[in-house]
Amino acid sequence: MVGGKQRLVVVSNRLPATLKKDGDEWTVQGGAGGLVTALAPVLKNRGGVWIGWSGASDPSIDVDSLLADFSAKAGYELYTVPLTKEEVDGYYFGFSNEIIWPLFHDLQTRCRFHPRYWRMYLDVNFKFAEMVARSTTPDDYIWIQDYHLMHQAFFLKSMGVKRQTGFFLHIPFPPPDIFMKLPWRWKVIQALTEFDLVGFHTTQDRDNFAECLRRFQPDTEIEGSGAVVEVRSGNRQFRLGAFPISIDFNQFNGLAENEDVARKAFNIREALRHRKIILGVDRLDYTKGIPERIRSIQTLFRMFPDLRGRVNFVQIAVPSREEVDEYKELRTEIEQLVGRVNGEFSFPGWVPVHYHYKSFPHDELVAYYSAADIALVTPLRDGMNLVAKEYCAANVSQDGVLVLSEFAGAAAQLQEDAYLVNPYDMEGIAKDLNRAIHRDKAERKLHMTNLRDQIRKNNIYWWVDSFLQAGISKRLGDFPEMAT
Numbered sequence: 246m247v248g249g250k251q252r253l254v255v256v257s258n259r260l261p262a263t264l265k266k267d268g269d270e271w272t273v274q275g276g277a278g279g280l281v282t283a284l285a286p287v288l289k290n291r292g293g294v295w296i297g298w299s300g301a302s303d304p305s306i307d308v309d310s311l312l313a314d315f316s317a318k319a320g321y322e323l324y325t326v327p328l329t330k331e332e333v334d335g336y337y338f339g340f341s342n343e344i345i346w347p348l349f350h351d352l353q354t355r356c357r358f359h360p361r362y363w364r365m366y367l368d369v370n371f372k373f374a375e376m377v378a379r380s381t382t383p384d385d386y387i388w389i390q391d392y393h394l395m396h397q398a399f400f401l402k403s404m405g406v407k408r409q410t411g412f413f414l415h416i417p418f419p420p421p422d423i424f425m426k427l428p429w430r431w432k433v434i435q436a437l438t439e440f441d442l443v444g445f446h447t448t449q450d451r452d453n454f455a456e457c458l459r460r461f462q463p464d465t466e467i468e469g470s471g472a473v474v475e476v477r478s479g480n481r482q483f484r485l486g487a488f489p490i491s492i493d494f495n496q497f498n499g500l501a502e503n504e505d506v507a508r509k510a511f512n513i514r515e516a517l518r519h520r521k522i523i524l525g526v527d528r529l530d531y532t533k534g535i536p537e538r539i540r541s542i543q544t545l546f547r548m549f550p551d552l553r554g555r556v557n558f559v560q561i562a563v564p565s566r567e568e569v570d571e572y573k574e575l576r577t578e579i580e581q582l583v584g585r586v587n588g589e590f591s592f593p594g595w596v597p598v599h600y601h602y603k604s605f606p607h608d609e610l611v612a613y614y615s616a617a618d619i620a621l622v623t624p625l626r627d628g629m630n631l632v633a634k635e636y637c638a639a640n641v642s643q644d645g646v647l648v649l650s651e652f653a654g655a656a657a658q659l660q661e662d663a664y665l666v667n668p669y670d671m672e673g674i675a676k677d678l679n680r681a682i683h684r685d686k687a688e689r690k691l692h693m694t695n696l697r698d699q700i701r702k703n704n705i706y707w708w709v710d711s712f713l714q715a716g717i718s719k720r721l722g723d724f725p726e727m728a729t
């Protein structure tokens with residue numbers, strides 16, 4: 246624990262509240278991404294500060310007063326880093342989303358390595374670091390989130406500002422063969438070594454980073470064998486750790502038991518009575534493998550015609566990065582595929598794929614989780630994937646089945662009790678779905694109980710504690726290893 250003495254300062258690209266224009270009015274909305282879901286309850290329970298961009302680039306609006314209400318309700322302070330449209334284009338849409346996001350998800354052919362993106366990324370990182378320097382004290386613990394802000398410790402040091410810093414990467418870290426394609430590879434590696442602790446979701450990600458570091462700095466030595474290791478590299482000494490992010494288990498479990506939510510779940514089941522429900526929930530992103538998943542559903546109904554009329558696939562796709570052409574094209578591709586599968590198999594009274602392109606209120610999302618017989622979570626690559634864990638936590642009847650991509654970080658923890666699939670293998674997925682549909686009740690219960698136990702123990706509070714203890718404790722081994 247940070248303890249009473251040290252204030253926690255979280256720094257991320259986006260604040261947990263974003264400003265949106267609704268007609269002439271600006272409104273404040275809570276974010277729906279994995280990071281917000283993960284950290285909001287923690288800061289609320291401890292109190293602290295969150296530094297980030299508000300999502301608005303209009304200099305005429307008074308961001309701070311708009312956010313004051315949200316901050317009071319949220320129970321922690323917010324500081325905004327103002328960004329111009331040009332900065333957002335270069336640093337966020339450019340460097341972060343057109344370079345690091347695809348590259349770190351092993352999709353290097355989607356990268357656009359424009360040097361001006363890199364320069365803007367550095368400028369904006371400097372701006373963030375100035376805000377961190379101004380609004381924190383040497384006693385604070387500064388926890389930087391994610392790939393948009395890899396240069397924070399580097400710039401703080403270059404300003405002569407001493408802070409205790411930790412960095413957590415929410416996406417995978419690629420192996421050297423892929424990472425080496427980044428034109429600014431050594432600058433990024435070096436910047437990461439300036440943190441006191443660098444955290445990843447899995448030991449695989451951590452080891453990939455260590456491999457890249459060794460290529461950069463052959464004298465690198467690594468000490469320790471647990472989740473957190475001590476690194477000596479050049480003139481730097483710091484820690485690397487694997488901290489699989491998780492969810493507030495009790496919140497999802499409790500919501501699923503709530504009477505209103507249980508009624509909503511009942512209504513979903515009633516609407517699809519006598520049919521098994523397979524559920525997919527994702528931000529609409531090319532890393533999530535949604536087209537591949539719909540094709541695997543098509544394959545399921547082709548390979549197992551007896552399932553026609555007896556199974557529904559429900560896909561919730563949350564709008565994401567809608568301004569970007571690639572995401573618009575992905576949406577069109579998904580909608581055409583849904584149309585094609587429904588056109589191929591529908592008959593009066595049964596439409597196989599139910600597709601929702603919108604964000605559901607939290608309680609409705611939990612109702613869907615709770616109503617579904619099977620969660621089909623098949624990202625092509627994913628840092629962790631919280632949906633897989635949320636589904637299990639909401640499965641209070643304990644008879645659901647998780648079908649999970651082997652390329653999601655969550656697979657490292659949940660592999661024993663989920664069906665692990667290759668998201669590119671349509672027939673393999675179809676066969677495992679067929680098995681999952683026919684799995685007997687006792688077996689479903691056994692595996693779901695194990696999954697829920699694992700997620701209950703290694704929950705979001707455990708994640709925060711283990712990261713902060715690794716960041717703050719003097720000796721290695723003074724922090725909790727993952728409960729099994």
Ligand code: GDG
Binds near residue numbers: 277527
């Ligand atoms: C990044 C990494 C990593 C989804 N639909 C609705 C909704 N959601 C919420 C889910 C979940 C979150 O969005 C999605 O989290 P994921 O982990 O699946 O994915 P990313 O957004 O890509 O997150 C990922 C994560 O960071 C944390 O480190 O696991 O690998 O890519 O929490 O509940 N929420 C609401 N309505 C919806 O319709 N309210």
